[in-house]
Amino acid sequence: MVNAKEISNFLGTTTIVVGDSKKVVYKISKIIPGKVGTLSFCKYEDGRAKGLISRSRSSIIICSSQISLFVSDFIGKTFILVPQPRLAFMKAANEFFPWRDTPGIHPTAVISNAEIGKNVRIGAGTVIGGEGFGYMPDENGELIQFPHIGGVIIEDNVEIGVNVCIDRGALGDTIIGRGTKIDNLVHVAHNVKIGKNCQIICLVGIGGSVEIGDNSFVGISACIRNQIKIGKNAVIGMGAVVVKNVPDNMTVAGNPANPIPK
Amino acid sequence: MVNAKEISNFLGTTTIVVGDSKKVVYKISKIIPGKVGTLSFCKYEDGRAKGLISRSRSSIIICSSQISLFVSDFIGKTFILVPQPRLAFMKAANEFFPWRDTPGIHPTAVISNAEIGKNVRIGAGTVIGGEGFGYMPDENGELIQFPHIGGVIIEDNVEIGVNVCIDRGALGDTIIGRGTKIDNLVHVAHNVKIGKNCQIICLVGIGGSVEIGDNSFVGISACIRNQIKIGKNAVIGMGAVVVKNVPDNMTVAGNPANPIPK
Amino acid sequence: MVNAKEISNFLGTTTIVVGDSKKVVYKISKIIPGKVGTLSFCKYEDGRAKGLISRSRSSIIICSSQISLFVSDFIGKTFILVPQPRLAFMKAANEFFPWRDTPGIHPTAVISNAEIGKNVRIGAGTVIGGEGFGYMPDENGELIQFPHIGGVIIEDNVEIGVNVCIDRGALGDTIIGRGTKIDNLVHVAHNVKIGKNCQIICLVGIGGSVEIGDNSFVGISACIRNQIKIGKNAVIGMGAVVVKNVPDNMTVAGNPANPIPK
Numbered sequence: 001m002v003n004a005k006e007i008s009n010f011l012g013t014t015t016i017v018v019g020d021s022k023k024v025v026y027k028i029s030k031i032i033p034g035k036v037g038t039l040s041f042c043k044y045e046d047g048r049a050k051g052l053i054s055r056s057r058s059s060i061i062i063c064s065s066q067i068s069l070f071v072s073d074f075i076g077k078t079f080i081l082v083p084q085p086r087l088a089f090m091k092a093a094n095e096f097f098p099w100r101d102t103p104g105i106h107p108t109a110v111i112s113n114a115e116i117g118k119n120v121r122i123g124a125g126t127v128i129g130g131e132g133f134g135y136m137p138d139e140n141g142e143l144i145q146f147p148h149i150g151g152v153i154i155e156d157n158v159e160i161g162v163n164v165c166i167d168r169g170a171l172g173d174t175i176i177g178r179g180t181k182i183d184n185l186v187h188v189a190h191n192v193k194i195g196k197n198c199q200i201i202c203l204v205g206i207g208g209s210v211e212i213g214d215n216s217f218v219g220i221s222a223c224i225r226n227q228i229k230i231g232k233n234a235v236i237g238m239g240a241v242v243v244k245n246v247p248d249n250m251t252v253a254g255n256p257a258n259p260i261p262k
Numbered sequence: 263m264v265n266a267k268e269i270s271n272f273l274g275t276t277t278i279v280v281g282d283s284k285k286v287v288y289k290i291s292k293i294i295p296g297k298v299g300t301l302s303f304c305k306y307e308d309g310r311a312k313g314l315i316s317r318s319r320s321s322i323i324i325c326s327s328q329i330s331l332f333v334s335d336f337i338g339k340t341f342i343l344v345p346q347p348r349l350a351f352m353k354a355a356n357e358f359f360p361w362r363d364t365p366g367i368h369p370t371a372v373i374s375n376a377e378i379g380k381n382v383r384i385g386a387g388t389v390i391g392g393e394g395f396g397y398m399p400d401e402n403g404e405l406i407q408f409p410h411i412g413g414v415i416i417e418d419n420v421e422i423g424v425n426v427c428i429d430r431g432a433l434g435d436t437i438i439g440r441g442t443k444i445d446n447l448v449h450v451a452h453n454v455k456i457g458k459n460c461q462i463i464c465l466v467g468i469g470g471s472v473e474i475g476d477n478s479f480v481g482i483s484a485c486i487r488n489q490i491k492i493g494k495n496a497v498i499g500m501g502a503v504v505v506k507n508v509p510d511n512m513t514v515a516g517n518p519a520n521p522i523p524k
Numbered sequence: 525m526v527n528a529k530e531i532s533n534f535l536g537t538t539t540i541v542v543g544d545s546k547k548v549v550y551k552i553s554k555i556i557p558g559k560v561g562t563l564s565f566c567k568y569e570d571g572r573a574k575g576l577i578s579r580s581r582s583s584i585i586i587c588s589s590q591i592s593l594f595v596s597d598f599i600g601k602t603f604i605l606v607p608q609p610r611l612a613f614m615k616a617a618n619e620f621f622p623w624r625d626t627p628g629i630h631p632t633a634v635i636s637n638a639e640i641g642k643n644v645r646i647g648a649g650t651v652i653g654g655e656g657f658g659y660m661p662d663e664n665g666e667l668i669q670f671p672h673i674g675g676v677i678i679e680d681n682v683e684i685g686v687n688v689c690i691d692r693g694a695l696g697d698t699i700i701g702r703g704t705k706i707d708n709l710v711h712v713a714h715n716v717k718i719g720k721n722c723q724i725i726c727l728v729g730i731g732g733s734v735e736i737g738d739n740s741f742v743g744i745s746a747c748i749r750n751q752i753k754i755g756k757n758a759v760i761g762m763g764a765v766v767v768k769n770v771p772d773n774m775t776v777a778g779n780p781a782n783p784i785p786k
Contacts, residue, residue: 028409030433086408087398093409100393108372110632110648124372125389125425127649127686131624133707133725136611141721141739143705145683146610147552147617159407162389162427163447163649165686165708165726171554181405183395184427184449185467185687187708187726187744197403201395202427202449203467203485205709205727205744207762215403220449220467221485221503223727223745223763238469239485239503239517241745241763241779255503255517255763255779290671292695348670349660355671362655370634386634387651387687421669424651424689425709443667445657446689446711447729459665463657464689464711465729465747477665482711482729483747483765500731501747501765501779517765517779 001026002096004060004078007039010095011080011088016065019078025060028093034058039097041089042067053077062089117156125163128152132167132190132208146170148190155179161186161202170208177214195232213248222257263288264358266322266340269301272357273342273350278327281340287322290355296320301359303351304329315339324351379418388426390414394452394470396432408432410452417441423448423464432470439476457494475510484519525550526620528584528602531563534619535604535612540589543602549584552617558582563621565613566591577601586613641680650688652676656714656732658694670694672714679703685710685726694732701738719756737772746781 005021029038034056041062042049049067056077065081082088093099105111105122114129116122134146150169154176160166161184166174169191176182177196187205194200195214205223212218213232222240230236230246237253237260246252253260267283291300296318303324304311311329318339327343344350355361367373367384376391378384396408412431416438422428423446428436431453438444439458449467456462457476467485474480475494484502492498492508499515499522508514515522529545553562558580565586566573573591580601589605606612617623629635629646638653640646658670674693678700684690685708690698693715700706701720711729718724719738729747736742737756746764754760754770761777761784770776777784 028411028433087400087406090398090406090408091400094406097409097411099409099411106372108370108632110630125387125649125687127708130647130686130708133685133705133723135705135723136614137721137739138611138615142681142703143721143723144611144614144618145705146614147621147623149552149621149623157404161395162392163387163425163687163709167708171552179404181395181397181407184389184392184429185425185447185709185727189726197399197405199395199397199405201467201469202451203447203465203727203745205725207725207744215399220469220487221465221483221745225744225762238487238505239501239763241517243762253518255765256777290673290695349662349668352660352668352670353662356668359671359673361671361673368634370632385654387649419666423657424654425649425687441666443657443659443669446651446654446691447687447709459661459667461657461659461667463729463731464713465709465727477661482731482749483727483745500749500767501763503779515780 004080007060007062007092007096008080011082011092014065014083015088016081017078018074018081021078023059023078025058028089028097029058031056031058031061034061039089039092041085043086062092123162126160126165128154128160128166129168130165132170134170134190134208150174150190152176155196158182164188189226201238266342269322269324269354269358270342273344273354276327276345277350278343279340280336280343283340285321285340287320290351290359291320293318293320293323296323301351301354303347305348324354385424387424388422388428390416390422390428391430392427394429394432396452396470412436412452414438417458420444426450451488463500528604531584531586531616531620532604535606535616538589538607539612540605541602542598542605545602547583547602549582552613552621553582555580555582555585558585563613563616565609567610586616647686649686650684650690652678652684652690653692654689656691656694658714658732674698674714676700679720682706688712713750725762 003024004017008015008017025039026037031040038058039060040058045064045066060078062080062085103119103121109122132148135143150173152174155178157179160182164186166188167190175193179197182200183202185203189208191209193211198216200218201220203221207226212230216234218236219238222236224242231248233249234246235251240253240257241255242257265286266279270277270279287301288299293302300320301322302320307326307328322340324342324347365381371384394410397405412435414436417440419441422444426448428450429452437455441459444462445464447465451470453471455473460478462480463482465483469488474492478496480498481500484498486504493510495511496508497513502519503517504519527548528541532539532541549563550561555564562582563584564582569588569590584602586604586609627643633646656672659667674697676698679702681703684706688710690712691714699717703721706724707726709727713732715733717735722740724742725744727745731750736754740758742760743762746760748766755772757773758770759775764781765779766781
């Protein structure tokens, strides 16, 4: 249970409460239909906001401070006006209504030969440290495997989804940078280096020794050829087939992937 | 063990037995080479049918009632003539030679916080109810996660393959409609609504809040952007990268996906 | 611990030791920075080789016999000159510094109804023998499943990655040919026949009854339509969407896939 004033204080000085600052909420909900006792947010600033707000039954609604409403629109509800309502809602929800499992290692997880940090959550289905794939035919056409003795380094605040595969490095390590988030069913091959605060969406295939710079985004089902370098703040579009290096700040899409205006 | 008459009766009134209606079969097999004591089907109506039938050793063959054969072609075997031989074979096989595991929950399955209906089969490898992926950078560039407190609703007669991921909704639920079938390695993101009797083939990536209408088909490795709406009876081609809404009855393919004539 | 002479003898008659043939190594490493007591290799023959070799601290370096260096470049290190340094390194590493887990079945693996050969390693996450996906709507629009009573045959020296799905055949078997290597998150549908010494890279989707000839290569995230036939020594490019048969020795890429010069 938390009241509007406490939420506003947590969100910081650019925040304004309109209405009863002692109004309390017990959980979060969607704005429509909403529910008495819940905290919601309104993502619109334009005309659509008024309709949603008037129909919502939520007790406190986080809205944009740019919203153009008459005072009469605010009657009977409590609002917290902020610069970025979605982000503010996310922060408040995570702070006052924690929803994630507490850290811990599920009893069915299989762990061997790993150093585990503090406050780690480990579920199941994702495999970290599988053998990389690096075969070469010998003189008889038999495929010989390159040795894989490297490790996987996962830095702080990384989050990895379900049924993901992150292969160990060959002679070096595979590295997932601080704060990077990886969605479900992603493949990260041997020796890949992913920078900080990247987002890698579902079903992405990242070839061996690829490097991805900080803050980059790789969309659903994109794939990246071995050895490719992706810069910082790059956007790899959904389904992109990346066969050339991508400089900083560039957006690419298509098969093969080409630059597109942001 | 079942005889031709019993199979024919089960398949209904549009069905005709040609040959010995007391001929019995003990299991199913391919038409070629076929085997004494087995039930097979012939998918062709044209000239290819005659060759297959004459070479098959199966005791009963389900054929199209449109097939053009001389009486002499039928000597020594028993046939069941039906409008749709493949479908009739599927129904008869499922009825008389049940091949699926009996319902039950495998002892290695991990279940918590779920309501399970009747006659459910649960294996392993597929993860239902993982956290959705909905991050947004805060003012320091750290990625903040949107709260995910929604559920997953799987309606009756849904079948889900291996190593599939179906994420829980954010504030609402993710819903898989009655009779829909999902192949292996598919990703279904938070808040997705899939209608009834859809087919979602392997390695498909479905973004957050996507809606797919009844009886639609999504081919191998297709991907669908967040928020997209796919109509009823739509066909999303193999490898399609869907970035625009798809109306009812439309077929799309390509990267990016565009309409193609059915 | 092994010395240069022993490695050279193992690699065969086209091999030459330059430097101290009794120099010993204890493990393998990258050439840069390298480490005293390790075996490395140099993949370049051109000017880049000299810089790497002079900076490396490794005790023995496997190099190309085509390399153009002065005698002075060789001082203080031991070299093994071979026709293919990468392949030679792979063979020597696998022989003298075995890095793979010993054969065995992980206690968490679930095995039922399978015949297991000798010297097999079984981990977890990959599912062999799942039901194929072969539905057809009946007259009411309900999807009926084709019976799947076939098996999966995995021939000798096959290696399969993590979170792979190989479905059982419908009336016949799914077959993975001798020496073929399959990367992570690959889907192999019912009745597929993959030949010998193929490489199937991550996130590939192979539709029902597809046939792939010997020594073929299927790149990251490619997909292949049901019933397609791929010849021998074919190359299916990364992200290719294959909707037509591919003859022997052909390279295809794109969505849809078309031939490209090798």
